[in-house]
Amino acid sequence: MSRAEVVCIGTELLLGDVLDTNSQFLAQQLALLGLDCFYTVTVGDNPERIKACMREALSRSDVLITSGGLGPTADDLTTECLAGLCGAPLEMDQDLLAFITGLFAARGFAMPESNKKQALRPRGADILPNPVGSAPGVVWRLSPENLAHAAIVAGNKVKTVLTFPGVPSELKAMWQGTAYDYLAKNYSASTIWSQELKHFGIGESALAEMFAHLLELSNPTVAPYAGRWECRLRVAAKAETQEAARALAQPVIDEIKAKSGVRCYGVDKDTLESTVGALLIEKGLTLATAESCTGGLVSERLTDIPGSSKYVMLNAVTYSDHSKQELLGVSAQLLQEFGAVSAQCAEAMAHGMRKLSECDLALSVTGIAGPEGGNADKPVGTVYIGLSAAGKDASGASAPLYFGRTLKLGARLPRAEVRWRTANEALNMVRLYLIDPLEFAREIAAQSQASPQMSQALPKYL
């Protein structure tokens, strides 16, 4: 089994100015590839210390992955240190130089002299393309001369270095675009096939208890992870081919899906919003949103999905009382009697939005995201969600359906978490309605009977 090691480079990391999320991403990806990762190291912008870390990592691992230090400024030292350690001259890549110069020209600027260094690469190294930024990295299979110069004993092992910029979006794009496949082809003997089963409406420990017998398996392995107000079970199988690994995992996946039912909303890259989108397309329905406390987050997440213009027509953020009245037709009397943060207002917003947008469904959210604005009766974290849908009564006359939920998320939850959790619950309401409206109606009715102020105090946060 091959080994990889991650070295993050940047004084800003060692001063705590930046939270390193790259190490976690890379660690997850290396596990997927079936590569061992025994250490990650962070080092500042100091050439001697950078070289020492690179040397140590290459001595104990087959693959060195660096993050950071590829920028144009004087404290960006990764390429230079790597070339120095391995005794390779730095050469100007003319194609790359032309490309970077072109980027500046397109913006009407002359390229600053300092950016030239981003076109340098050690002799023998290939470019690791960067689809989203100006600085590519390198993928460099070290020659025996390189290894000898660095005083690294490699035996008959092939040692490779991959360098990435520190900006997470660029690192990820480069990883997914090139590096993953490169490592899979060159270093991954056994392969791991895995799938994450995304769950909503059940906690990590309840999920772990429900599938306790599966957590003890060794191949495939099953492990629970907590996400942001949702959780997932990762099923991973190891075999010689992806097909064989998948075949090992499939029966376990089937068992989990059968038992979890609608609580398992999707797999891998599925999100609540992508699942809602797929269901809307499948049923040929459209959805509008009228948001208050979430301020556009539900709309933003829905439209994050390519092709969402098929089912999103019009969404509104009615933040003021006045806009709730004028745009959605919420009555002044209702606002005076119950307030804008009320089940009654959520209902009026949903119906009003459905009428305004002429969509099949309308979702409304009103609540107190904090940190100010709560009181004893309605503390911060009190949220009302409504869903209005076209319906007909027995005689065939129009009779809109309405479903409402109350969340009490706990007054200590930070504003951003109140908003995110609320968006999850709102999207999930639409999802459950779309899967089975009748079952959903029964569920909502049971919930409001059981606890009219459905308390969802959240002990796990912080």
Next chain:
Amino acid sequence: MSRAEVVCIGTELLLGDVLDTNSQFLAQQLALLGLDCFYTVTVGDNPERIKACMREALSRSDVLITSGGLGPTADDLTTECLAGLCGAPLEMDQDLLAFITGLFAARGFAMPESNKKQALRPRGADILPNPVGSAPGVVWRLSPENLAHAAIVAGNKVKTVLTFPGVPSELKAMWQGTAYDYLAKNYSASTIWSQELKHFGIGESALAEMFAHLLELSNPTVAPYAGRWECRLRVAAKAETQEAARALAQPVIDEIKAKSGVRCYGVDKDTLESTVGALLIEKGLTLATAESCTGGLVSERLTDIPGSSKYVMLNAVTYSDHSKQELLGVSAQLLQEFGAVSAQCAEAMAHGMRKLSECDLALSVTGIAGPEGGNADKPVGTVYIGLSAAGKDASGASAPLYFGRTLKLGARLPRAEVRWRTANEALNMVRLYLIDPLEFAREIAAQSQASPQMSQALPKYL
């Protein structure tokens, strides 16, 4: 100046199951104390590798801080490894054992046998109290015998180890309760004060060139960092007190702010949206948004700021042509002639939104976020931003002001980046308008003269 090093222990970190936030917290705290931190290392639950990391850290630093591995289970190895490395027997601390047993008794449980090991500590080590959990750490000033056993050459330096659990809330409570003061008293001679100057509208390398003479300073230091379509300069000064350090940094900060002008939009935790919010409050103005391709992202970011209900009343996401007509009064003829993604449509949306919302300002965004929907004339990444503001002509009659911008962000930019970058540009337009409307008007006029289709092709190597 003393040196400290952080070693995080736990296989879950190396599998990417858990995001390490302790390293950042500890790094920030060490900087505050004025202790150098040259490395942080993460290692799994393997005794030989843990001991090797501990030894290396103690060889190159005065203070070793560990996080993780203090729990009751078999893979919690920190205390045992530390004792083994330094040749000290593990002793049962009877007071601690009684304390832990008491914790369980208070909850009505018998203590599991495995928890006993949490009361073990190496001979010579003191307890580092844990105010919130069951497992304390140790603070251990190593004796010459300990150092000799670990084969560490200390010269005349005092080497100390502090161990913490991996749970962030416990680590922080122990740090603030005991460890900070201990290190301040025994190791700290100076402290660091720092500020980040956030910039928009200038690239990292241009910024570095502009302040090249400052990047060479040693106290304060100045360093540029790239963010998500923005960048920042960090100014950090070291002195005996926070006040003295700040005084050292201030002239440099003043110089940067003076030279950067409006390109420096704020400091530290300021964001474009918080800056826009503060300006709106200062001027007593309100802002509405009509978004198409950003789908609510601008609205979501504006309302992410506590207190934004003072200036946000109504925002709309008009995704369909129909909703642009119905809600904003964009004419069918305009849509047919120029299309929904056009400068003309952005202008009509902005004016329409200002009228609908009755706000002082209205911002509009329409464009192609991709990955589908582009064509040769308007590729993915083509975005039109509009800003409508109340105005009067010379006679005092109402004459709305309008400012428009065209972005060409490059067809290969991922959807999420097109949306984020667009939101930045849109928020920045409002910011510049609020700072100085006349100057802003001149700027916009100059831009559209210089390049009517202001091309902003972005890095897209390969």
